[in-house]
Structure formats: C-alpha cells, structure tokens
Amino acid sequence: MSAPITAVLLCAASAAGYAAAAVLQERLAQRPIGVLVRMPLWWLAIALNGVGAGLHVVALRYGPLSLVQPFGVLTLVLAVPVAAALAGHAVARIERRGIVLTVAGLVGILLVAGTTNGIAVLSTAQLLSLLMAAAVVLTTLGAWGAVPGSSVLWPATAAGVSFGVSSALTQTVAVRVTGEGLGALLDSTVAVAALAIAALSTAGTLFAQRSYRGGLGAPLAVSTLANPVAAATIGMLLLGEQITGGGAGALIAVAGAGAAAVGVSLLTRAQIDLRIPAPVAPQLSEPCPS
Missing domain, CATH: 1.20.120 (Four Helix Bundle (Hemerythrin (Met), subunit A))
Structure with a gap:
C-alpha cells in the first residue's frame, strides 16, 4: 500500500474517532464535570479523542500536512448525521447547507495555508x-x-x-x-x-x-x-510560513473564511430551530350532547 493511501486511511480513521467522541460528549453535555468524571461513557469519549489524535500524528509520517490536515473536516461531516440519527431525526436541509459551506470554506483555507x-x-x-x-x-x-x-x-x-x-x-x-x-x-x-x-x-x-x-x-x-x-497563524507569525498563491491565495483564504462563517451561522440557526418546540395544532372541542 502506498504512503499517500495509508495517510488517507489513517486520516479517515482519525476523523471517525474524533466524530464518535464528539457525539458522546454532546449527549453528556448537560451534566457537570463532577458527574462526568464518574461516567465510563465520558471516559470512552476521552479515549476516542486520544485515538483520533494518535492516528492523526501517525498519518503525518505517511503524508504531508497539506494532505492530512484537510481531512479534519470529516469529523464534522460524520458527527452531525450520527448525532441526528441517535436523536431520532434526519439532518435538516439547513444543516446540510451549513456543513457543505463550512467544509468548503475550511478546505479553501487549508489549501492556501503556508508551507x-x-x-x-x-x-x-x-x-x-x-x-x-x-x-x-x-x-x-x-x-x-x-x-x-x-x-x-x-x-x-x-x-x-x-x-x-x-x-x-x-x-x-x-x-x-x-x-x-x-x-x-x-x-x-x-x-x-x-x-x-x-x-x-x-x-x-x-x-x-x-x-x-x-x-x-x-x-x-x-x-x-x-x-x-x-x-x-502560529506558522505565519513564528515559523516563517506564508499563504501560498500570493494575492490569489489571500483572496481564496478570505472567501473560504466567509463561506465557513455563513456555514456556522446556518448550523447555529438549525440548532435554534431544533430547540423551539413545534406548534401544537388546536383541537376542536366535541359538541356537548343535547
């Protein structure tokens, strides 16, 4: 198996670990930390985060950062549908649009990230x-x-x-x-x-x-x-990295940031909609017997 394919498989497994951890953490999010530390399910989420991080580090040994880093967006793509399925509802249309815009924006930023x-x-x-x-x-x-x-x-x-x-x-x-x-x-x-x-x-x-x-x-x-x-940002300020592509690369980064911001806004609206209970249709009272 070639190194790039190995890197891709490791990245996908890493994203799956992060996504599973995020879903578990979200389901336990309303509990205080003092309760969480006594719950095996929360420690499973921590372990999954550790597995995701470990696989990400190993992937960097088989592929360049420009290949490995964009795969982090798979965490969002995997986690939201899984969380929706566990909650018993489909991914809303506005959520799908939000995910697409966020992923597209983030990939655009990463493609011109400095090296x-x-x-x-x-x-x-x-x-x-x-x-x-x-x-x-x-x-x-x-x-x-x-x-x-x-x-x-x-x-x-x-x-x-x-x-x-x-x-x-x-x-x-x-x-x-x-x-x-x-x-x-x-x-x-x-x-x-x-x-x-x-x-x-x-x-x-x-x-x-x-x-x-x-x-x-x-x-x-x-x-x-x-x-x-x-x-x-750390790479550009401290390690001498630059945005690739010059002015065009900067425009891509700005456009990517804008798309991601819109995507986050749509996902926020989707969560607000889910928390608002659906209106209950009024029921007509039955006529009193004469």
Whole structure:
C-alpha cells in the first residue's frame, strides 16, 4: 500500500474517532464535570479523542500536512448525521447547507495555508511568547463563555485554539525528538512544550464539552475551523510560513473564511430551530350532547 493511501486511511480513521467522541460528549453535555468524571461513557469519549489524535500524528509520517490536515473536516461531516440519527431525526436541509459551506470554506483555507521548505521549530523565546498569548486568549474566551446566556461558540472557539496551539507545539516536540532522540525531552524548551501540550489538550477537551451544551453542529464547526486557523497563524507569525498563491491565495483564504462563517451561522440557526418546540395544532372541542 502506498504512503499517500495509508495517510488517507489513517486520516479517515482519525476523523471517525474524533466524530464518535464528539457525539458522546454532546449527549453528556448537560451534566457537570463532577458527574462526568464518574461516567465510563465520558471516559470512552476521552479515549476516542486520544485515538483520533494518535492516528492523526501517525498519518503525518505517511503524508504531508497539506494532505492530512484537510481531512479534519470529516469529523464534522460524520458527527452531525450520527448525532441526528441517535436523536431520532434526519439532518435538516439547513444543516446540510451549513456543513457543505463550512467544509468548503475550511478546505479553501487549508489549501492556501503556508508551507516552508523544511519543518521549523519554536525557539525558547517564541515558545514562551506563544504560551503567554495563548493563556490570555483562552482566559478571555473562557470568561466570555462563562457569562450566563452567552453563546456556546465562545468555548467552541477556545477549544479550537487550544488544539491548534497544541498542534504547533506537537510539531516542535516531534521534530526535536526525531532528530535528537528521547534525550531531547530533558531540554527545558522541549519539556515545557510537552507539558503545555498536555495542559492545552485537557483544556480543549473541557472547552469542547462545555460548548456542546448548545448542540453539536455549530460548536463542532467552529472548533474544527479555529484549530487549523490558529495553527496556521502560529506558522505565519513564528515559523516563517506564508499563504501560498500570493494575492490569489489571500483572496481564496478570505472567501473560504466567509463561506465557513455563513456555514456556522446556518448550523447555529438549525440548532435554534431544533430547540423551539413545534406548534401544537388546536383541537376542536366535541359538541356537548343535547
């Protein structure tokens, strides 16, 4: 089996693991974390997330990032229909349109995401700056999401950012360990990055869990979008990556972002429609017997 085909199969399996985890987390989303940690089903969701992440990392050994990363959108494509089937209803037309636009927009962004001739790693100064910036952004998003009545898309965005920063750190750790062996983990920069990966992955999972209280489609779309956008932003700001295609590539990225935003809006409307009970037709009273 060729390397690209192996990468594609691993990506599909990774997306299936993430999708199954998201469906389970959404079904348990109304329970507080103190209850969730005592539920085997929630730990199964965590395990599925771990399997998805592991398969994604392995896929990068068989295919380039430009091939592997776009397959992340399969998580959204798989999760929403499965969640609808388990809830006993079909995927609404507006949901299908939202999924198509979100996936198309995200693929457009990923196709012009910056690349470099080699795989760059973060320096110590860049790592510390990134962690401080991530802490500020995630704290702000978390605070906005904690306000009563606020949108569930705030914690969904925080989840995507957490996973995106974690991906950038994972690249640095993987490159250092591959080139220097396990002894690289004794380096302070690599050790801090490894600890930060664990912390960010945990934070991302908890943010995602909170976001699913409002349904699955829109929060999953937002986190799926925010993840690669955050990673690409880090690549361009810190690792010397650039948008490919020049001005045309920039226009594609803007158009993709617009399409994805419309898709998320449609998915949000779909979730609001599902929460509004259908009107009950008035029943005519039977005539009183004479």
